Amino acid sequence: MAKRTKLQIGVETVDGIDLDFRTLREEWNEYETEDGTRVRVKLVVSGIIRTDRYDHQTDQPIYVVQSGNIVVTKALDELKEELRRRQPG
Numbered sequence: 201m202a203k204r205t206k207l208q209i210g211v212e213t214v215d216g217i218d219l220d221f222r223t224l225r226e227e228w229n230e231y232e233t234e235d236g237t238r239v240r241v242k243l244v245v246s247g248i249i250r251t252d253r254y255d256h257q258t259d260q261p262i263y264v265v266q267s268g269n270i271v272v273t274k275a276l277d278e279l280k281e282e283l284r285r286r287q288p289g
Contacts, residue, residue: 216251240272
């Protein structure tokens with residue numbers, strides 16, 4: 201159930217509503233670097249707050265989304281071996 205909350209944005213305290221939500225889909229973004237490494241990133245939302253403010257240009261409410269990133273990398277075997285050789289010890 202949604203509940204009233206306050207959050208700090210810069211030096212300002214803003215009122216809002218901490219909204220319940222359900223995840224419809226969380227997909228991975230995939231990238232390949234110039235050294236051949238594959239990097240996968242997924243944004244995982246942990247909270248959504250609808251502030252009592254709105255965007256004057258769009259007349260839409262302003263939301264604050266709390267989230268974290270999950271990052272997975274897969275380097276080529278040749279790159280991993282090269283990096284192992286460079287390690288001291």
